[in-house]
Amino acid sequence: MEDLQAIVDGIHAKLQPRLGEGKVADYIPQLAHVDPKKFGITVITVDGKVFKAGDSDTPFSIQSVSKVFTLTLALGKHGETTWNRVGREPSGSAFNSIVQLEHEEGKPRNPFINAGAIAISDLVLAGHTPREAIGEIIRFVRYLADDESIAIDPSVAKSEQATGYRNFALANFMRSFGKLTHPVEHVLGVYFHHCALAMTCTQLAHSALFLAAGGRNPLTGHRVVSEQRARRINALMLTCGHYDGSGEFAYRVGLPGKSGVGGGIMAVAPGKASVAVWSPGLNHNGNSLIGSLALEMLAAETGWSVFD
Amino acid sequence: MEDLQAIVDGIHAKLQPRLGEGKVADYIPQLAHVDPKKFGITVITVDGKVFKAGDSDTPFSIQSVSKVFTLTLALGKHGETTWNRVGREPSGSAFNSIVQLEHEEGKPRNPFINAGAIAISDLVLAGHTPREAIGEIIRFVRYLADDESIAIDPSVAKSEQATGYRNFALANFMRSFGKLTHPVEHVLGVYFHHCALAMTCTQLAHSALFLAAGGRNPLTGHRVVSEQRARRINALMLTCGHYDGSGEFAYRVGLPGKSGVGGGIMAVAPGKASVAVWSPGLNHNGNSLIGSLALEMLAAETGWSVFD
Amino acid sequence: MEDLQAIVDGIHAKLQPRLGEGKVADYIPQLAHVDPKKFGITVITVDGKVFKAGDSDTPFSIQSVSKVFTLTLALGKHGETTWNRVGREPSGSAFNSIVQLEHEEGKPRNPFINAGAIAISDLVLAGHTPREAIGEIIRFVRYLADDESIAIDPSVAKSEQATGYRNFALANFMRSFGKLTHPVEHVLGVYFHHCALAMTCTQLAHSALFLAAGGRNPLTGHRVVSEQRARRINALMLTCGHYDGSGEFAYRVGLPGKSGVGGGIMAVAPGKASVAVWSPGLNHNGNSLIGSLALEMLAAETGWSVFD
Amino acid sequence: MEDLQAIVDGIHAKLQPRLGEGKVADYIPQLAHVDPKKFGITVITVDGKVFKAGDSDTPFSIQSVSKVFTLTLALGKHGETTWNRVGREPSGSAFNSIVQLEHEEGKPRNPFINAGAIAISDLVLAGHTPREAIGEIIRFVRYLADDESIAIDPSVAKSEQATGYRNFALANFMRSFGKLTHPVEHVLGVYFHHCALAMTCTQLAHSALFLAAGGRNPLTGHRVVSEQRARRINALMLTCGHYDGSGEFAYRVGLPGKSGVGGGIMAVAPGKASVAVWSPGLNHNGNSLIGSLALEMLAAETGWSVFD
Structure with missing residues (x-):
């Protein structure tokens, strides 16, 4: 699926001019000293294909x-x-x-x-x-x-x-x-x-794959949780995964996800793929500003949304 | 799809013993005097098939x-x-x-x-x-x-x-x-x-069909809203449609929906169907108690959920 | 008691340079159009002597x-x-x-x-x-x-x-x-x-005299309320008379009082006198800024305080 | 002033049937194990006379x-x-x-x-x-x-x-x-x-005497704080000394005071006396139930109130 790589590359390219926007978490030195222009994205489809761009293999603090x-x-x-x-x-x-x-x-x-x-x-x-x-x-x-x-x-x-x-x-x-x-x-x-x-986008996307695949890791074949539980964890991510910006994320992106103040967001397109993005600058709700945008673009271009 | 009719009938049958549970809204006489044992359900698939049971053609106050x-x-x-x-x-x-x-x-x-x-x-x-x-x-x-x-x-x-x-x-x-x-x-x-x-379950399910079908009424062919807007209205229903019981509804049912104190709930299974249920008794969040259960059963038995 | 007149005159004189400070209530035209430099003060002792300065006989909107x-x-x-x-x-x-x-x-x-x-x-x-x-x-x-x-x-x-x-x-x-x-x-x-x-400072001070004199108007001899009730109304004014600036007023002035957004404050020195001040500019709690200062000066110079 | 001893004895006698009312603080064993029927009261006038009744010389935890x-x-x-x-x-x-x-x-x-x-x-x-x-x-x-x-x-x-x-x-x-x-x-x-x-009612009343006497301990002659500061501490006790029961205490008792969950209350009648009472049972605001009553009776019978 060369399209997905093109989409990921396109997102990476289009966001270049905006890298550095937002406010990097600074309450501990280890977060404050991260390069604010870092950006990584990894998409892994449920059949195991990996699409990535930017600093997708640099570890960052996954926090929440x-x-x-x-x-x-x-x-x-x-x-x-x-x-x-x-x-x-x-x-x-x-x-x-x-x-x-x-x-x-x-x-x-x-x-x-x-x-x-x-x-x-x-x-x-x-x-x-x-x-x-x-x-x-x-x-x-x-x-x-x-x-x-x-x-x-x-x-x-x-x-x-x-x-x-x-x-x-x-x-x-x-x-x-x-x-x-x-x-x-x-x-x-x-x-x-x-x-x-500390995890990379690629590691994070891997670890979320079971939520995109009905509770089973499609690569190893291991069942992690029941199908019902996977659905329910996704539901919790959708309604509560971005603090008081959860409604906004559901509105703009339409995928279950969970953010951290290190600038990472892990998201799930059920039945299709898991995604992880990373960009340290945060918006006023404490979620990655550029990371949210990247996911909004990804959802728009792939048509992935739980809402249609 | 005779299965769906069987599912709807099964839900109706299984809930019979519980009809009357919950607290009917009583702040105006018109709501207070409704028979608390009323129950209706209508499912309309995006290809226009209608499945219904109970008081699905009795009008009720749709409220919120x-x-x-x-x-x-x-x-x-x-x-x-x-x-x-x-x-x-x-x-x-x-x-x-x-x-x-x-x-x-x-x-x-x-x-x-x-x-x-x-x-x-x-x-x-x-x-x-x-x-x-x-x-x-x-x-x-x-x-x-x-x-x-x-x-x-x-x-x-x-x-x-x-x-x-x-x-x-x-x-x-x-x-x-x-x-x-x-x-x-x-x-x-x-x-x-x-x-x-005042609407019946069947009327309500009809009127929600555009949200299950990407913004277009599949029966009339009329486009009501853009695909993006349909998705976004669904997102709002999922995160906010049941007041401070929205998280619970997403967790148990996993479908965008909107409830009213008249006991109605309208829900959407994107790409699949629209649903309306009605049962006047409310739970402590002000959402139909039996109606929520009916939708939980429907989601479980059809496998419809936006989360997988 | 010529001293009291001198004190009142002194307060009037000392506050001249500050008249106009604070923010005049502007939510209705009748309050907004009042001259912000107005200032009046009237003190009436329980034996009926009246001491006043400034615009003490100009009616204003007493509001709260x-x-x-x-x-x-x-x-x-x-x-x-x-x-x-x-x-x-x-x-x-x-x-x-x-x-x-x-x-x-x-x-x-x-x-x-x-x-x-x-x-x-x-x-x-x-x-x-x-x-x-x-x-x-x-x-x-x-x-x-x-x-x-x-x-x-x-x-x-x-x-x-x-x-x-x-x-x-x-x-x-x-x-x-x-x-x-x-x-x-x-x-x-x-x-x-x-x-x-609409009342003048002098009218307002008159009307509060019963609270300074144990519930009885000392000029007319009429009992308005019991001694206990007078004490209790004073207690309420002290703890609640200035909204979320009540503690501040008790700390600085030390007398029961009630303010209004028209810039008036009525205060009581039990056993001694009643007081009314008026200056339209308000502080951030909605109490007369200059009026509060005038009462603080009066309390300091007379030694009137319920707290010693 | 034999009257004051009679008043104090009378309060002690009248409250006997009610001792044990209220809820003793139980979050630590040392408070929970106190005898709920303890009751002490000590009044010390600014000229040094001491009037007391009950367990006025038993130490208790003064807490707040x-x-x-x-x-x-x-x-x-x-x-x-x-x-x-x-x-x-x-x-x-x-x-x-x-x-x-x-x-x-x-x-x-x-x-x-x-x-x-x-x-x-x-x-x-x-x-x-x-x-x-x-x-x-x-x-x-x-x-x-x-x-x-x-x-x-x-x-x-x-x-x-x-x-x-x-x-x-x-x-x-x-x-x-x-x-x-x-x-x-x-x-x-x-x-x-x-x-x-840990202090007794008598010790507590002694220690508050400076607040009743314009900032100077009238027995030792030592100035503790300025007159203005004494007034202001009294003001703070009156508006804030009993948590969200402060308005109630001002209304009923009319004296500055401070309570503790050990059941003690220290109060001040400016220019007249300091008082300490102790009874472990608390009301719903966390103030001594019987202690508040004792002070209400004392204020009523002596006529002490800052509000007239």
Whole structure:
């Protein structure tokens, strides 16, 4: 399918003049020092063909994109009881808002805002040590991407640990409502580490392929989750994957996706392909500005949309 | 496709024992006096086949389902500038919340919460009299459903006008921020009347068919909106169509849809079919309890979902 | 007490260079067109001596200062049951906020924010026509000030009626919770009219004298309210009299007081005197900027404070 | 003044049948295990006479009452710049609410809610170690009460440290906005320790006497703060001293006061006396239920009120 390579190349070319737009996350040095003009895109079709352009094989900090993987793990361990601990509604608020938590007694709205992902880390811990839980997460992502080289950047995790006051606030707040079962430090240890996963666009697209293919990795043949669960994770990404920019993303792109403040976005065209884009500059909702545009162009040119 | 008729009949049969569950809207007598055990379902495939069961040809008050039609009209008149007046994000709040309006200076989050639909009524007015605007809306819905018998129930409109204090509050609040351009009474006149449209499941499914078929009514051949706009209206229904139960509906049903407090839900399986269900008892988010279940069963049994 | 005249003259003189500071309320023409350099002050001691300076005998729109009079009337009619309809806590919010109303089901925090004063208007109506209730309020204020010339400015009332969308929003919102017993138009008719009372500083100080003298007008000898009720109205003015600037006013001035967007402030030094000041420019909380300063200077120079 | 002893005895007698009402704070064992029927009251007039009844010489955990002392210390160190870090408005919210902090970027509304007192602890630290700051606070309270036996209960401090998740949330949240200058652990170390001060009603009344006497301890003759500052601390206690029950306390009691979840309330009748009461059962705002009643009776029978 040479067309898809042409489309990917075209997107890369058309976005060149705009690279550098947006605001790079600067709350830790490791994110602040990334070259704002980096741009990568990888598309992998469900039959295993890979189309890529730009810095698609440069690792970056996937940050909140990792929340899709920990949610999948938590659902595997706890099934539908996961939803006793976290809702599945868009929050209507910023990614790190604490207001909703006070009004709803410490139960986060969904697993993709910070508070919700912290609750999911608590579920992934499930009585294990943080080290064990982190190990399990890494193994799971390597398995999804079929790539043993994927690793956590320890300096990113350490920086988050040292300055992540807002996340300490969220975790302690939930703890005060009895909504965490492990010590705050353990839960945040897991959370900060999975956010510090470093991956390339190509690795990320690989790891999302099971969501584009009904829950089964079409390359390895391994079933990761049931077809129903794959659909439901896609639904959550569509309604909640971009914080208070989720409606906008659904409107413009029309594909389930999850963004991170490192500038990555992982998206899924069910039955067709998985996609990962990366560009560090963020828009006012904290989602990659150029990355969102790239996905909008891709959706427009391929006609991929869950809405027709 | 006899299967589909069997599925529809099966849903009707399986839900019989549960009819009457939920809480019928009781803020006006016209809604309160509806038989809580009514249940109708109509599915129309894009090739025009109709499958129905139960009270699918009994008219009911479509209430907020009508917001999809007025949004479509407003987009036709004002194009993308519509979004200067109303956002397209899930609100994270109840259908009639005013809190978000205060924090965001009178601009509603999306066109499907009450405040947003009132802003859309203002846009549909566009300098005309309320009578003219209401006439235009009726003609549009009749055109979509290809059915000249569709009408507004004047007693419902009158009751809402007499007791709709919350909507008067929302409209006056927006007016205080300069966000309405017509008199509050005119805007609410339009709003209360389009909410008072009485339609059957079959009429409603007919009128939604263009959204299942890329913007064109496949039965008449008329193009209603562009393919892109159809996709985008579907996206809005998926992220915002069920108030603060939208995430739940996407998770369980996986189809774009819009509910009303009359107990109706209109849903779209893009490329496949449009659906309307009706059952008056509501869940705690104000969406039809049995209607939501019926759609969940339909999606499960047909495999229709935008997410795979 | 020639000292007091000297103090009053001194305040007048010292504030001359600052007259015109602040932002004159401009939401209706009648307020917007007031000369921003007007300044008046009248102090009346409990033994009946009057000390005044500047434009102390020029009538101005007392606006929310009138809420003290309607609260006093409502307490006279309904006693402590008044508090079933309105709280007595500072709101922590702006004078016209609707957020708290949504969270607390339509019961306003206190009688001095707009919503609370609207609830009080409903209580003053008590089955009468708006005209009768307005007549009763005028008679009451004339009786307090012992001055038959006090009147409502009908053009102000009419303007508020035509443009007071926010107040229509508040009233309809409360109505939607069943918290008003008369038609919204009647309640707001009373509310807009009492806010449109035009009074001079001297008239206003006269009318507040009963609150400085244990509930009895020391000039006429008439008991207006019990000693306990006078204390309690003073307490409400101190904690809630200046919206979300009430703490600031207590900190700086240390006297119970009530402000209005017309630039007036009525204050009480219990056992000593009543005071009224007027200067149209408002601070960011909607209280008279120069008027607040004048009262701070008066308190500092006389040593009047409830806090020592 | 034998009358005052009779009044105090009468209050003690009349409240006997109600002792045990309210809900004892139970979030740490040290508070939960206090006998709910304890009741003490001490009144000290500005001329040094002491009137007391009940358990007035039994030490209890003063908790938030201590915030008055740390505020006084912070004002001594930082003067009016203290108000750059904390406001002086009633919050309209519960003592431990975090919502306002999010809306106002980490600046607490006043020094008497938890967040505000934590900011004050940061100011008291002023570059010192927590141990030094805690030592300074103890010395200051001993000086105020002229009693070297006053001490902190280390088991209370330790329990709060181990379970005070909500306060950890508040502190980390403020830290995330750059509103704390010392490490969260240090700031909370100071905060938890000053809240763990154990004092008797008599000691507490002694330590508040300077606020009743224009800033000077009338027994020792030491000036603690200027007259103006004493007035202003009283103003803050009146508007903010009882969380979202402050308006109620002003209405019913009419005296500046500060409550703590240990069941203590310290109050001031300017120019007349200081008072401390203690009864562990709390009302729904977290203030001593019987203690509030005792002060209401005292105010009614002595005629003490700042409002007449």
